[in-house]
Amino acid sequence: MSRSNWPTESRHKRGYGAEWDKVRKLVLERDERLCQCRHCKAEGRTTIATEVDHIVSRATARSLGWSKTRTEHPNNLQAINTHCHARKTQEEQAKTVKPKRHIGLDGFPIAEGGGE
Ligand SMILES: [Zn+2]
Numbered sequence: 001m002s003r004s005n006w007p008t009e010s011r012h013k014r015g016y017g018a019e020w021d022k023v024r025k026l027v028l029e030r031d032e033r034l035c036q037c038r039h040c041k042a043e044g045r046t047t048i049a050t051e052v053d054h055i056v057s058r059a060t061a062r063s064l065g066w067s068k069t070r071t072e073h074p075n076n077l078q079a080i081n082t083h084c085h086a087r088k089t090q091e092e093q094a095k096t097v098k099p100k101r102h103i104g105l106d107g108f109p110i111a112e113g114g115g116e
């Protein structure tokens with residue numbers, strides 16, 4: 001086995017490679033593998049966390065103009081339980097849904113307060 005034959009390129013191609021693995025471990029250990037989501041914190045629950053979550057989600061970070069370094073920094077990551085993670089994702093998606101506009105029969109949106 002020769003070390004020089006190790007593929008060095010493929011590691012860079014994958015976004016979630018060894019680097020993410022390292023950060024994930026670091027965050028889980030920092031948070032003592034306990035869920036840091038606001039629900040668990042508010043209720044003082046100790047829920048085992050196995051996943052790592054972006055506190056400011058990637059989508060939000062992108063819209064804020066955050067760099068990848070800032071988005072993927074441990075400061076923006078927290079240990080989270082699988083179920084809590086699913087719930088948080090759901091909450092985030094619900095939040096980003098644009099307020100419903102009333103569409104008139106002619107297919108055009110009705111202006112707020114201008115109908116009557
Ligand atoms: Zn939680």
